[in-house]
Amino acid sequence: MRTLPPVLALVTFATTASAQAPEWDLARARAILDQAAELRLAPALSDLRPGERTAVGKLLEAGALMQALYEQQRHPQALAAKAALEARHAQAPTELTRALRDLYRLNQGPIAVTLDNRREPFLAVAPQAPERNVYPAGATAEALEAFAQAHPERRAELFDTRSVVRRADAASIAADLAALDRHPVLDGLHPGLRARLQALPRDGGFYAVPQAVAHADELVAAHRLLREAAEAVADEDPEFAGYLRHRGRDLLANDYEAGDAAWVSGHFRNLNAQVGSYETYDDALFGVKAFFSLSLLKKDAERSAAVAKAVAGLQAIQDALPAPPRRVREEIPVGVYDVIADFGQARGTNTATILPNEAVHARRYGRVILLRRNVMTAAPILDAQLAAFRAATVPAHHGELHGDAEFQRTLWHEVGHYLGVDRTADGRDLDAALQGAADLLEEMKADLVSLFAGPALRARGYHDDAALKALYAAGVRRTLQNNRPRRDQPYQTMQLMQQNFFLEHGLLAWEGDALAIRHERYPAVVAALLKEVLAVQHAGDRARAEAFVARWTGWSERHEALAAKLRAAGGPRFRLVRYGALGE
Ligand SMILES: [Zn+2]
Secondary structure, three states: OOOOOHHHHHOOOOHHHHOOOOOOOHHHHHHHHOOEEEEEEOOOOOOOOHHHHHHHHHHHHHHHHHHHHHHHHHOOOHHHHHHHHHHHHHHOOOHHHHHHHHHHHHHOOOEEEOOOOOEEEOOOOOOOOOOOOOOOOOOOHHHHHHHHHHOHHHHHHHOOOOEEEEEOOHHHHHHHHHHHHHOHHHHHHOOOHHHHHHHOOOOOOEEEEEHHHHOHHHHHHHHHHHHHHHHHHOOOOHHHHHHHHHHHHHHHHOOOHHHHHHHHHOOOOOEEEEEEEOOOOOOOOOOOOOOEEEEEEEEOHHHHHHHHHHOOOHHHHHHHOOOOOOOOOOOOOEEEEEEEEEEEOOOOOOOEEEEOOOHHHHHHHOOEEEEEHHHHOOHHHHHHHHHHHHHHEOHHHOOOOOHHHHHHHHHHHHHHOOOOOOOOOOOOOHHHHHHHHHHHHHHHHHHHHHHHOHHHHHHOOOOOHHHHHHHHHHHHHHOOOOOOOOOOOHHHHHHHHHHHHHHHOOOEEEEOOEEEEOHHHHHHHHHHHHHHHHHHHHHOOHHHHHHHHHHOOOOOHHHHHHHHHHHHHOOOOEEEEEEHHHOO
16 A cells, blocks of 8 residues: 555556456357357458568568557557466467467457347456556546546646556656667657656656657667668658658657658559558547557559549538538548558457647648458448348348448548548647547548538439438448447447437438338438537537447347347357458
């Protein structure tokens, strides 16, 4: 025990944090793994040039580092638990160790999502805590907020998207100073940090260090690998090489602006890569901390050219939105890719990405849209979408949905992130203003823009009548939930909100235990909900946002019955993705 200063009275040390759950037995592990469909991604790499192939190898190595960082960010005991399991398996492999390794792989750590959508440890580790491993163990949102109010000079570092929050004790500060000693390059790139750390009172309060320092060894190694990858492709793809050089330095400087600019505006040949910490979905306390990822992608040149042509003329769609006027970029970099391998936060069955998130970088340089073709078109993904749609809707709609509609919905969802409101009425960033509701609202806006733009694109001849109907069917499919969403699931939560709004406003109607789509109601209802989302974003009022979320997240017996039908129809619940490039 130690004595804490009064300002920390609100800090509660979760007693459960020290309680280790028992390891699961084979039956429990099997119950989850039986619900996991395997998906193997393995685009042909034989047509890459020699330098590109060398770069692929280097970037896969960097990916392994990002994977370990991500697991570590999510649970303080993840890597130790994994190492112990791997050692056991190497010594005496059993059905149980095999199953536990697959569970770890599926969940990217020692906490499993259960069949009833709870998160439970399956190895002997502490339960998942909302502070994950990016805030100190036991720190609550209230305690951090109270501390920031008492120490306004530390607020920016504490809530920085790429910092790690620590307790100001001798051991933490010594560890950070030791990282600067080990890596003089970091000392040079973060002037003043050493002196600031040395001057910190060891009073058990809070401070934060850049990820570059908190994860110094891994990021210095990643920098070297990115530089080597850049050298390998310097002749074959100088723009990609330039981006990799910048991104490597970004990881050390903890400032992604140079790499983001080179990434978003670059014209690359065959390869592309998302590298670093971007998405904040895993931060359950404030939704501000970015978690590490790496995606290595191979371009589909033909499809990329076709899509780029299709997204011309965005200003007209922006002007039609129920939002304050705003100039948007007419030319946005959008490409169709096959995933070579994904790591960390990017791993899974994500079908598309738009980055960077930081509003100031997005305003200066734009954002890059990466559509992941071999994920989108993978049979387990598409089949499950079609099965869910048919289980939920009356037979008259069963023929309306097809794979291309899901591709179009995804494409225009990503484009939708470009449009609408990009800051609050009083000029604040949406993330800072809306915090835990920011991601959810941004995703809902993107979903709704994809549907809102439909009629305008029909008028332009981009969609025909059948394609617009199919897009609308995909919009309904998107809202289906096979479990009641937890509030910490931004996507599922905003999907449920859409479904409830659609039901209450007559776009959807119950016919028995199935849904009917009133296509003629579609444009008006989508516009009405979009107007409300944009207004909440523009106001930038966290309380109003939460009230909006609460208003539309009701869950009735009908929802539960539909969820049960979807669970029965949906086939395997989870996706275990394997990558040919990793020898899987
Ligand atoms: Zn999105």
